[in-house]
Amino acid sequence: MSLLDIQQLSVEFGAKGRGFRAVDSLDLQLNQGEVLGIVGESGSGKSVSMMAMMGLLAGQGRVNAQRLHFDGQDLLTISDRQRRKILGKDMAMIFQDPMTSLNPCFTVGYQLEEVLREHMGLRGAAARARALELLQMVEIPGAQSRLDSYPHQFSGGMAQRVMIAMAIACNPKLLIADEPTTALDVTIQAQIMELLVQLQQAHHMALILITHDLAVVAEVAQRVAVMYAGQVVEQGPVDRLFAAPSHPYTAALLQSVPEHSRGARRLHTLPGIVPGQHDRPAGCLLSPRCPKVQERCQIERPGLLAHEGTQVRCFFPLVAEEVA
Template identity: 60%
Template sequence: MPLLEIRNLSVDFATSSGQFRAVDGIDLSVDKGELLAIVGESGSGKSVSMLAMMGLLPWTATITADVMSFDGHDLRALGPRQRRRIVGKDMAMIFQEPMSSLNPCFTTGFQIKEALRLHLGLDRKARHRRAVELFEMVGIPAPEDRLKVFPHQMSGGMNQRVMIAMAIACGPKLLIADEPTTALDVTIQAQILDLLTGLQRDSGMALILITHDMGVVAETAERVSVQYAGQKVEEQKVADLFETPHHPYTAALLAALPERATSRHLPTIPGVVPGQFDRPRGCLFSPRCKFADDRCKAEPPAPAGSGLGLARCHYPLNARSEVSA
């Protein structure tokens, strides 16, 4: 039984001009100890789908799902109090932009100890010991001193480490890392990724890594789910996806990697992710796809079989070789 299982998750936001579907029929499953990557451009619904699962979206969001279970709990049936016992303890998230995720009015030590008090009920001395241990675990130097400082007194990389320490403080079974290396320099990015993957291996927790960086996916993940305009368009094991992508969008993302460039200029994907007012009637990727025909523009495709990476495409790439194999 998967640790996390989501079936047909959709999220609609109420706007002044009507409903906007940000997540459209997403399926997702994560096993204990697994590292899953979710990739896609900005606007693909990666963060929104995870925030919906955790119950952290505003009242303007309408969330529907056939199945949304975590560790045996039906998340759809949980009340706010029951959900708070799980979120932050068994299920935790590292949010984007650590400088805006941490409260500037409180020290880093107060913020991490507050989580320990609420979820684990530790006394003051135990909270302090655990906070120092966590700061050491994530590589923060002079942890005793760092517990006393405010977020603005530390660098972005240090604040990101504080966020990671807060997320793993209660020993979660599932950790969601939402663009954990955004706005960090390359050296710090590598350190943060090594830290996350090391913690995942050592503790046995499941890790969902949300990113738009295919290079990060290649180095860290075991399985990858590709999202586009709120839909999942492909899912494969990482090695298989990099070798034989089946959706044109996945192939275009991989072709844009610098190491795969065959000319002086990097390939690009024309156009932008469709928004509320320009969503195509057929395949959502059809306006940007060089393979699209009239059928693609008029008829929404259904996901292909698992042998074709569940590609949401009328004409999956490499289909002939995959079927013959």
């Protein structure tokens, strides 16, 4: 049984019947200890889908799903009290900007201990000792003295390490990292990713990595899901999908990597923009931008079907000769 099983997840914002569908019929499965990369342009629904799964969109959007199970529990029917027991303990998330995730009014030691009190029942010296252990685990120098520091006294990279420490405090079964290195410089990005991978392997956590960085996905993940305009357009094993993408959008993403344009005057780009609320095409959502578009694509919307080792949402998937 999968640790995480998502079937036909949809998220809508705005007035019912006239709203904007930010996530459309998302299917994802994840096993214990597996690393899944989710990639796509900004606005493709990567972060929203994970926040919806965790129940963090209450009162903001309408979430529907055919199945939404985590570790044998139905996330669609559990009570708010049961959900609070899961979030932060068995399922944790690292957000993009640590400075907006940490409370500026409390020391990092207090915030770490709060998690430990809530989910593990640790108090006093035991909570303090575990908080110190967590800061040491994420390699914060002078961890003992930094327990009494406030978030503004940390650099961006160190604050992100605090957020990672908070996320792994209760040894979660699933860790979701949402662009965890976006606000950091390049050298710190590499350190944070290395730390995440080490912790994931040491604790055998399942990891969902939401990122724009295809190189990181190729190095870290076993499987990858490519999202476009709220839909998964292709998913499968990293080596298979990167070597021979079946969807034109996946191929365009890979061609936009600078290494693929070495010697060219300009980087490869895909013309146009992701369709918004009022300009969604009737057929395939990529059809206005797709170089392989045909008449059927403009009038009919494709489903996600098996194709040569991956799942692809395309009537006319690419073959190896076209990719090359």
